[in-house]
Amino acid sequence: MEMGKSIDPPQEDVIIEAIDVHKHYDTGKVVVKALQGVTLRIQRKEVVAIMGPSGCGKTTLLNCLSGLDRVTTGSIRIANQDIRHLSDRQLTLFRAREMGFVFQTYNLLPVLTGLENVELPLLVSGVSSRVARTRALESIEQVGLRDWARHRPAEMSGGQRQRFAIARALATTPSLVWADEPTGALDSTTSQEIIDLMLTLNRELGLTFVWVTHALDIARQASRVITMSDGLIREDVLVEALSKVGTFEEKGAQG
Numbered sequence: 001m002e003m004g005k006s007i008d009p010p011q012e013d014v015i016i017e018a019i020d021v022h023k024h025y026d027t028g029k030v031v032v033k034a035l036q037g038v039t040l041r042i043q044r045k046e047v048v049a050i051m052g053p054s055g056c057g058k059t060t061l062l063n064c065l066s067g068l069d070r071v072t073t074g075s076i077r078i079a080n081q082d083i084r085h086l087s088d089r090q091l092t093l094f095r096a097r098e099m100g101f102v103f104q105t106y107n108l109l110p111v112l113t114g115l116e117n118v119e120l121p122l123l124v125s126g127v128s129s130r131v132a133r134t135r136a137l138e139s140i141e142q143v144g145l146r147d148w149a150r151h152r153p154a155e156m157s158g159g160q161r162q163r164f165a166i167a168r169a170l171a172t173t174p175s176l177v178w179a180d181e182p183t184g185a186l187d188s189t190t191s192q193e194i195i196d197l198m199l200t201l202n203r204e205l206g207l208t209f210v211w212v213t214h215a216l217d218i219a220r221q222a223s224r225v226i227t228m229s230d231g232l233i234r235e236d237v238l239v240e241a242l243s244k245v246g247t248f249e250e251k252g253a254q255g
């Protein structure tokens with residue numbers, strides 16, 4: 001390493017920074033230590049996969065990093081803003097502006113059409129109905145489902161529902177999209193289509209993605225794989241580096 005040269009990325013490239021984050025759930029009978037000192041940085045334009053056995057703290061980490069839940073101790077900065085200093089209302093607005101969310105079960109409202117589902121976060125954030133419609137149609141176009149805009153979720157396949165969920169996440173033009181098991185309810189062909197869509201959006205729009213996944217074949221398509229166990233990060237590697245040393249399959253086989 002060259003003397004005096006920092007290996008840290010420039011601060012403006014860091015979208016999420018977590019320092020020594022602990023999260024405890026007090027159930028009344030026991031205290032579950034779901035995160036036990038997590039430190040990490042996520043840079044803009046990365047595609048990060050978070051893996052690990054059930055119960056290791058993946059969803060808790062996603063909830064804390066995205067400001068959906070408060071940490072017990074430690075600090076989290078999102079786009080250079082320390083979220084400890086934000087009230088719940090400020091945090092909700094900040095999250096709506098900076099982030100989109102995609103879930104395994106799509107979370108579309110059944111009584112609304114695809115278009116109305118995509119418009120919803122825009123209307124909630126105070127955008128006029130005319131602008132919301134234009135912006136929603138743009139993001140539906142980006143996921144290739146313009147012809148399905150007036151259909152309700154019940155008339156759609158799982159893959160189409162997840163595309164609408166991605167369009168909804170894109171509608172507010174966030175810098176980062178969190179996806180918790182985004183392909184968990186889909187067959188392998190449709191899963192790959194959804195992954196390809198997210199990778200295209202990463203390349204074309206520079207959108208940062210964080211995927212929580214159990215599936216190794218999905219994780220290996222990210223640019224970076226973080227492996228957790230017992231509330232801690234055990235490994236944090238660039239996929240390119242992994243495939244170079246040829247250990248990815250072996251690691252997957254063990255996991």
Ligand SMILES: Nc1ncnc2c1ncn2[C@@H]1O[C@H](COP(=O)(O)OP(=O)(O)OP(=O)(O)O)[C@@H](O)[C@H]1O
Pocket residue numbers: 025026027032033034052053054055056057058059060061
């Ligand atoms: N609201 C809660 N109250 C109490 N304990 C919780 C709560 N949420 C999570 N936990 C516990 O915290 C630990 C981490 O859970 P978490 O859901 O983050 O794991 P995970 O890695 O996402 O698991 P999975 O892959 O099964 O979704 C587990 O022991 C879980 O039981």
